[in-house]
Amino acid sequence: MTWASIDLNADLGEGFGHWRLTDDEQLLSVVTSANVACGFHAGDAVTMRRVCRLAADRSVRIGAQVSYRDLAGFGRRAMEVPADELAAEVAYQIGALEVFARAAGSRVSYVKPHGALYNRVVHDEEQAAAVIEGVLLSGERLPLLGLPGSRLHAMAEKAGLPVITEAFADRAYTDDGRLVPRREEGAVIADPAAVVERSVSMARFGTVTARSGAHVAVRAKSLCLHGDTPGAVSLARRVRRELEAAGVRVEPFV
Template identity: 55%
Template sequence: MPTVTVDLNADLGESFGVWQLGDDDAMLDIITSANVACGFHAGDAATLARTCRAAAARGVRIGAQVSYRDLAGFGRRFIDVPPDELIADVIYQIGALQALAKASGAAVSYVKPHGALYNAIVTNQAQAGAVAAAVHTVDPNLPVLGLAGSAFFVEAERVGLRTVPEAFADRSYRPDGRLVSRRERNAVLSDVDEISDRVASMVQRGRVAAVDGSTIPITVASVCVHGDSPGAVRIASAVRDRLTSDGVALAPFS
């Protein structure tokens, strides 16, 4: 029986000036891919440069985590950006991180939308098409991370981008396969054992329990462990340990 392999990603580079968020160095020792902020929802140039250097030193793959221009809201507020502006915003963010990654001796290997933008393009076709068009314009060989079955994946595949389905270790799922809004109770999970069990089920069985108690199918090539969640390092370590103890290989998606 072939070995199951999965990528483990986390959102990093989200500190800003004197405001520190998360423990990037510790997370980089656990994960295989780093979704590095691009300055629109979090991160300043010096922070992003340090994050790229630290990822490169560990052989962790660097991805551009693009967002709405929303520092005050941490990119978690929907913004009705016209498609042409959103295309320019995404191109700008990828380009900035590409330069910083190149200076660190690495490169941007994929793109993942963040926060409200990630959730919006599950169904918002206009914005989904704009993000896909922006990535394709920068480099048609860049894969994109997102939710399987989303409008974003439809638009990305339409222009020839490779789509990589991901699942979230510490987030609750609705029966339709979408994430429970952070505004709702129990949207973010914190019990390490529960999270580890859920990830094991998602990766090895392709199934996860939804908030209504039903079990739904899920497609996953990469698992996200949020770097800014309370106890993030402990959760990420537990997830990694559980997967490896189950014989799952951890590696960047190829």
């Protein structure tokens, strides 16, 4: 399937106190949606406020990037969190970000799980249901950004929540359309030219080359550009430039 347009999203606000991981201001000049860390894997009140203001000034959509409570592990460690506790913590994170989004004259437009939680809800129905409950607890029927074919998306649709399919320009894929786990060699694509080529292929033709060499269908309305890799800003600019040169409109999904 070919999309006439695609959204570009990036994980932003991934700092804490004086420590900053992402170049938020520069990336916000490229992306159309900002997944803002809500304090559980990264981020704090001052950072959330700053990123929301910058995003609103640039008409970039603000999304709540919710996570397990894991600052030390950057939200990438597997955790066993009771469903009722996870639902409450998801709602808590969304609510915290909403305060700063509204103060900036914007709003939280969608929700995206982060790290270990993102991967868990691809297949775990209990944890997926907890994330959905957390979104509903927040008081808004917000779209959920995630992997096509995930349990999260299937269950969200049954609950009446919109879903937005996502692809990753710099992550390796398996033959079944899943992401290769980060712990495995080659999980992250380091070659900028390959990232750009994969981005255009996914946006124009809905396909990506898996690690095995097979061509895999990727039904994505949004393309994630990681902001925590070396040269992230220049790579993001290159991806956007090549997408537009290929006739793909870069615009928000909501």
